Each structure stands twice: as C-alpha cells, then as structure tokens.
Amino acid sequence: MRLAVLETEKCIGCQLCMFACSRRQNEAGLAKSCIGVRSIGGMERGFTVVVCRACEDPPCARVCPTGALKQRKGGGVSLQPEKCIGCGRCRDACMVHAIFWNEETNKPMICIHCGFCVDFCPHGVLGLKEERRSNHAEG
Amino acid sequence: MLKDDRLTRVLYVNLSKRTFSVEDREDLFSRYIGGTGVATQLLHEECSEHCDPLESNNPIIFAVGPLTGLYPLASKTVALFKSPLTGNLGESHCGGRSAVALRMAGYGALVITGASNIPIYISIDGHDVHFRDATSIWGMQSFSSGRIIRENESGAGLRTIMRIGAGGEALVRYACVTTESYRHFGRLGLGAVFGSKKLKAVVISGRSSIPVTDTKFYRKSYREIFKTAVESPVMKKYYDLGTADNIEPLNKFGGLPTRNLQESRFDQASGISGETLAEQFLGRRIACSHCPVGCIHIAALRELYEDEEYFYKTSMISYDYEPLYALGSMLGIGQADHYLKLMDRIEAYGIDAMSAGVALAWMTEAMERGLITEAETMGIRPTWGDHTAYMEAAGHIVSQPNEFYRTLAQGVEEAASRYGGEDFALTFGGNEMPGYHTGPAAHVGSLLGARHSHLDNGGYGIDQKVLANKEVTPEELAAMILDEEWWRQILSSLVVCFFARGIYLPDLVSQILTVTGFELTTDDLTRIGREIHREKYRFKYREGFSLDNLRIPGRIFETPSPIPYMSRDYVEQTIVRAKNMLSL
Numbered sequence: 003m004r005l006a007v008l009e010t011e012k013c014i015g016c017q018l019c020m021f022a023c024s025r026r027q028n029e030a031g032l033a034k035s036c037i038g039v040r041s042i043g044g045m046e047r048g049f050t051v052v053v054c055r056a057c058e059d060p061p062c063a064r065v066c067p068t069g070a071l072k073q074r075k076g077g078g079v080s081l082q083p084e085k086c087i088g089c090g091r092c093r094d095a096c097m098v099h100a101i102f103w104n105e106e107t108n109k110p111m112i113c114i115h116c117g118f119c120v121d122f123c124p125h126g127v128l129g130l131k132e133e134r135r136s137n138h139a140e141g
Numbered sequence: 142m143l144k145d146d147r148l149t150r151v152l153y154v155n156l157s158k159r160t161f162s163v164e165d166r167e168d169l170f171s172r173y174i175g176g177t178g179v180a181t182q183l184l185h186e187e188c189s190e191h192c193d194p195l196e197s198n199n200p201i202i203f204a205v206g207p208l209t210g211l212y213p214l215a216s217k218t219v220a221l222f223k224s225p226l227t228g229n230l231g232e233s234h235c236g237g238r239s240a241v242a243l244r245m246a247g248y249g250a251l252v253i254t255g256a257s258n259i260p261i262y263i264s265i266d267g268h269d270v271h272f273r274d275a276t277s278i279w280g281m282q283s284f285s286s287g288r289i290i291r292e293n294e295s296g297a298g299l300r301t302i303m304r305i306g307a308g309g310e311a312l313v314r315y316a317c318v319t320t321e322s323y324r325h326f327g328r329l330g331l332g333a334v335f336g337s338k339k340l341k342a343v344v345i346s347g348r349s350s351i352p353v354t355d356t357k358f359y360r361k362s363y364r365e366i367f368k369t370a371v372e373s374p375v376m377k378k379y380y381d382l383g384t385a386d387n388i389e390p391l392n393k394f395g396g397l398p399t400r401n402l403q404e405s406r407f408d409q410a411s412g413i414s415g416e417t418l419a420e421q422f423l424g425r426r427i428a429c430s431h432c433p434v435g436c437i438h439i440a441a442l443r444e445l446y447e448d449e450e451y452f453y454k455t456s457m458i459s460y461d462y463e464p465l466y467a468l469g470s471m472l473g474i475g476q477a478d479h480y481l482k483l484m485d486r487i488e489a490y491g492i493d494a495m496s497a498g499v500a501l502a503w504m505t506e507a508m509e510r511g512l513i514t515e516a517e518t519m520g521i522r523p524t525w526g527d528h529t530a531y532m533e534a535a536g537h538i539v540s541q542p543n544e545f546y547r548t549l550a551q552g553v554e555e556a557a558s559r560y561g562g563e564d565f566a567l568t569f570g571g572n573e574m575p576g577y578h579t580g581p582a583a584h585v586g587s588l589l590g591a592r593h594s595h596l597d598n599g600g601y602g603i604d605q606k607v608l609a610n611k612e613v614t615p616e617e618l619a620a621m622i623l624d625e626e627w628w629r630q631i632l633s634s635l636v637v638c639f640f641a642r643g644i645y646l647p648d649l650v651s652q653i654l655t656v657t658g659f660e661l662t663t664d665d666l667t668r669i670g671r672e673i674h675r676e677k678y679r680f681k682y683r684e685g686f687s688l689d690n691l692r693i694p695g696r697i698f699e700t701p702s703p704i705p706y707m708s709r710d711y712v713e714q715t716i717v718r719a720k721n722m723l724s725l
Binding site: 014015016017018021024025028029030031032033034035038039040041043044045046047048049052122124125 | 210211213241244245287288291297298299321322323348349350351352353356359360363367371424425426427428429430431432433434435439457
C-alpha cells in the first residue's frame with residue numbers, strides 16, 4: 003500500500019494531515035511531520051500536498067552513499083538510521099521536496115505510507131492505493 | 142503546564158531599537174491560560190496610561206493558547222492594542238496561518254513596541270528575528286505586498302504574512318491587518334497601529350514540537366473532537382455556504398440592517414445570499430491552519446475590460462456574512478457582483494469592511510438629509526446601491542483629500558460629532574455596528590462587550606433563540622449576556638474559534654487541558670473567565686471608559702427589530718443590571 007494524493011484540487015489547506023503525521027509518531031506539533039501542504043503561490047490558487055510519491059526506483063535511495071535508505075515493497079524507502087550519516091543527498095535528489103529533515107537527529111524524515119493521515123483528511127484528498135501508476139492524473 | 146512547553150515564551154520586539162529578547166512568562170500563562178487572558182496582562186504592562194494609540198508607546202500584542210497546534214479549531218490569534226478608533230481597549234482575532242505559525246515558531250505571545258523611522262517588516266522564524274527594509278513595498282496594496290514578501294521569505298506552508306495596505310499606512314482609524322490574503326485582524330484599527338510604527342508586515346514561521354502528558358489520551362480525544370467537528374450540522378453549514386448562509390435567515394427574521402438601518406429587511410437580500418454567491422461565484426473554499434471546516438469562501442469574479450474585446454480578468458474575492466451586510470444590505474447593494482467589486486477595493490486598501498460599510502452608509506444618509514453636500518464629498522453623490530460611488534468614496538477615505546474624508550477616516554462617531562446625524566451614526570462604544578438588528582440582546586451585547594463586538598457575547602443568538610420565544614427581564618438578560626461573555630474569555634484564551642464553541646464545552650476543555658499539564662476544573666475556568674473579563678474592564682476604566690455615559694444611537698429604537706418589547710428603557714435597564722453584576 004502507498005499513500006496517494008487523489009484529488010489535489012479538493013485540498014482546502016487545513017493541514018490536518020501534517021498534524022496527524024506527528025500524532026502517528028506519538029508527537030504533537032509539526033517537527034516530525036513527513037507531509038506538507040502549501041499554497042501554489044497564494045491561497046486563492048489552491049494547494050499542493052508535498053509527500054513521498056513512493057517511486058519504484060527511488061532517486062533518494064540511489065544517491066545514498068551508505069545504503070541507509072532501503073527500498074520499500076510497494077514503492078518508497080525506509081530509513082535505517084544507524085547507517086545514515088546525515089549528508090542530505092537524498093533531500094537534494096528528491097525533486098518533489100518530499101524529504102523532510104529532522105533537525106535534532108540530522109537525518110531525513112520520509113513518509114512510510116502508513117495511511118494514518120488519510121483518516122483526518124476531511125475531503126478525500128488523500129487515499130491509500132494498492133497498485134502503482136494506474137491513474138496518471140494523480141496529483 | 143509542562144516545563145518544556147514553549148508556550149510560555151514571549152518574544153519582545155522593539156522597532157525603535159531594532160532589538161528583540163525572549164522572556165519566560167510562566168507567571169502569566171499559568172494564571173491566565175493564553176490568548177486574551179495573557180495578552181490583557183501584557184497590555185497592562187506595556188501600554189502607557191492615556192497614550193496616543195498612534196504613538197510609539199502603544200504596543201501590539203499577539204497571543205495564542207495551549208491548545209493551538211494540538212487540537213483542531215484552536216486556530217485563532219488574539220491581538221490586543223489600544224484602539225485608534227475608540228481610544229480604548231482594542232481586541233481583534235484572526236485565523237489564517239497566524240496562530241499555528243506563532244506556536245510553531247516556539248512562542249505563546251509576541252509583543253511589538255516602539256516605532257521604526259523607515260518602512261520595515263519583521264520576519265520571525267524559530268531562531269531569529271530579522272528587521273527588513275520595506276521601503277519598496279510601502280504604498281503597495283496588501284495583495285501585492287503579500288506576494289512579494291512570500292517570494293522573499295522561506296517557510297512556505299508554515300508561515301503567516303500579516304500585512305497592511307494603504308489604509309493602514311494612511312492611518313485610517315479602522316484599517317485592518319490582513320493575513321493570508323483573506324483573513325483579517327479586522328476590527329478597531331490594528332492596521333493603523335502598524336502604519337503608525339511604519340510596520341508593513343510581520344512574517345512568522347516555524348515547525349516545532351509540543352510536549353503532551355498522555356499521548357494515548359491525546360490521540361483519542363483528538364479523534365473524538367475531529368469527528369464531532371466534521372460531522373456536526375453547524376460545522377457543515379459553515380463549510381457549505383460559509384457564514385453567508387446567515388443572510389437569508391436573518392433577513393426573514395427581520396434583523397438584517399439595511400440602508401443604514403432605516404430598515405431591518407432587505408428587499409434584494411436574495412441577490413447577496415450565501416446560496417446566490419455559491420451558485421454563481423464560488424471559486425474555492427479554504428481553511429485556516431488546523432481547522433477541518435474550511436469556512437473561507439472565495440468568489441471568482443470574471444470581468445471584461447471595457448476597452449478591449451475578449452480580454453478578461455478574474456479576481457478571487459472573499460465573502461462572509463459581515464462584509465455582505467456592511468457592503469451589501471447596509472448600502473442597499475443587492476447584486477453579488479457589485480458587492481464583490483466593492484469588497485475587492487476595500488481588501489486592496491486594507492480597511493475594515495464592517496466599519497467602512499457603516500461609514501459609507503452614514504455618509505449616504507447624511508447627504509440625503511442635507512447635513513453634508515457635494516462640497517464635502519468632492520462631487521460624489523452616493524445613493525443606495527450605487528457601488529461605483531462607494532468605491533470612489535472609499536478611495537477618498539484612504540487618500541483623505543479634504544477635511545470631510547479626513548474626519549470620516551476617523552470613524553462614524555467622529556464624523557457625526559462634527560457634521561451631525563448622531564441618531565443614525567451606528568456605533569457602539571465608538572465601534573461601527575455589526576450586522577445584527579436582532580433585538581436588545583445584540584445591542585446591549587455590543588454596548589457592554591469589552592471590545593463592542595457581537596463576538597464578545599452571544600447577544601445576537603440570545604435574541605433569536607430565547608427572546609424571540611419568551612419575554613425576559615432586564616436582570617435575566619444581563620445575566621445571560623455576561624455568562625456567555627465570561628465563557629468566551631476562556632475560549633479566546635485557549636484560543637478556540639468561536640464557531641467551535643458548541644464543541645469546546647467546559648467539561649471537554651477541562652479534560653483536554655490536562656494533556657498540556659493544566660489542571661483546571663470547570664469551576665476554575667469560570668473563575669478565570671470572570672477574572673480576565675474584570676481585567677479588561679480595569680484597562681477600559683483606566684483609559685476613561687464608563688458604562689454611565691454610553692451613547693445609544695436612536696435609530697435602533699426607530700427601526701423595528703424582531704423583539705417587539707425592545708425600548709430605550711429596557712436597554713438602559715439591562716445595562717444598569719449588568720453594571721451591578723460587574724460591581725462597576
């Protein structure tokens with residue numbers, strides 16, 4: 003399963019997904035959130051959801067010099083923190099800017115596609131999907 | 142309160158010296174919770190007695206509360222300052238991204254003092270405060286200056302950009318501060334206080350953690366509140382049509398102020414109703430940070446350029462009940478596109494839509510009655526419904542080319558004291574009236590309320606739900622109004638959006654506050670609410686307010702309200718009862 007942005011245009015920018023991600027990690031606030039919502043240059047133009055797209059052959063893993071990012075079944079990566087040296091190459095390699103940074107540990111924070119945030123999206127912008135790339139219109 | 146919660150940190154910024162410092166004010170937060178409660182104390186500390194609101198010794202205070210960033214709908218920032226409109230307590234609330242941004246930047250409150258000698262804006266992130274030259278955007282409308290600051294600053298998605306337009310720069314006493322293009326610290330002239338300090342904007346961003354005592358209970362209680370919020374019919378109303386949903390019912394009830402409250406029903410109400418705007422113009426709905434409701438309704442207005450074929454512009458313009466009343470029914474404007482054009486202009490100037498509408502309405506009637514002539518208005522002859530005349534007059538209120546517009550820029554109270562027409566000058570405590578002629582509770586609420594706003598108390602609701610069904614004594618009414626106002630001090634200290642007042646009831650508030658380490662019973666909350674209210678009145682009396690000499694515009698007794706027994710005597714009796722209950 004992977005998290006998918008099903009209908010970006012329905013996003014009202016409430017950012018509940020961002021807070022949900024923190025709670026999933028037994029946190030509150032936003033420091034640990036692995037998903038972001040921002041406007042497309044002004045609220046009147048709508049929003050974009052920034053989150054890992056679960057690439058099948060993830061560029062972030064490819065550039066990792068220590069093999070700390072392991073490819074995940076279903077797409078995306080999982081971090082093996084003990085191997086990570088905090089070089090930040092993964093972050094630079096992700097052109098959708100879906101790699102967030104943990105300032106305390108100096109290591110990346112990346113969506114693990116658990117789907118916890120989906121429950122808190124009031125308008126069905128987010129969903130969990132089984133198959134890959136079936137819908138090219140996906141946001 | 143939890144030791145490592147950064148809520149208690151107060152950021153002090155001095156614009157004169159361009160310095161900043163952080164102080165731990167656990168003393169204030171533990172006693173007054175946050176928001177309004179804490180900001181009132183900071184105002185007492187920072188605002189010199191009898192200062193000129195437009196001088197550098199008038200502070201600007203922003204505060205959020207313990208639930209901000211923790212629970213949905215705790216999404217407002219409270220601003221306190223001395224109002225340049227009323228010369229007394231100025232309190233304004235705003236959503237957008239402001240509350241979450243301040244909390245996530247690691248502060249519970251921000252105090253801005255002093256004044257700059259050149260236009261500046263300040264940028265606050267979790268670690269630093271930057272003073273930036275704003276010379277190039279001084280004079281620019283709030284929409285464009287927001288865009289330029291957005292491009293110059295980091296923190297997309299995590300920031301608020303509070304800014305003023307030309308109205309604030311020109312010190313219009315009811316200029317607003319706009320955040321995120323469509324939300325406002327609207328009332329009582331915070332924009333003019335910004336302008337007097339040459340402060341064009343405040344940018345705040347951050348993404349910190351908040352400690353909680355019991356993660357399991359936190360997650361469980363969050364889920365319950367979320368569920369209630371998205372399933373509640375009241376919230377659905379705010380999502381579907383937004384606050385504009387109130388136009389039709391209030392008109393039907395006979396409480397919609399029309400043509401400077403010469404009437405309380407508007408024959409063209411359906412033209413500016415929530416339904417009409419949604420069906421014909423609604424282009425997007427958006428939400429404040431951490432609010433699943435999304436009550437912000439934005440219309441898409443497509444206009445053809447007059448001088449060129451097939452050349453259109455599309456403007457995105459917000460609408461809500463209050464501006465629809467003030468720039469719609471109050472001015473006899475019954476066509477949605479006319480309202481939108483006027484609203485767009487008001488937004489660009491950055492002046493409070495409510496005060497501006499009431500000012501233009503007073504001007505129209507003053508002209509009808511011959512109190513002013515075209516000599517004063519510089520050739521403008523406003524008539525009900527003529528949105529182009531109102532757009533032009535609004536421009537003059539900002540540019541103030543003569544004595545008349547300079548006076549009108551100081552508010553309706555000032556204009557009427559100078560040119561006459563006080564009986565139809567619709568201000569309460571110096572603040573232009575909100576959109577409720579529902580009965581005595583609404584008006585007494587506005588007169589008594591610490592900031593003379595319908596949101597201080599439940600007056601308009603008491604009229605519709607209680608007084609419409611049974612007669613109550615002045616004593617009973619005063620008690621109802623004050624009870625609600627006391628509780629609202631708690632909500633605005635937490636700081637919870639008043640739309641969620643049906644969810645955040647005393648028992649729930651007491652329970653979920655434990656997550657943040659506050660152990661307060663519902664009795665404690667009642668006591669603190671009263672204390673905060675008392676503290677506001679302490680400030681008001683210090684600055685010369687009195688319940689003994691309130692000016693009540695005669696118009697509210699001439700135009701029938703839905704409550705037939707509303708009379709001057711009844712209203713005055715209720716105020717006397719309230720005064721006794723407040724031991725003032």
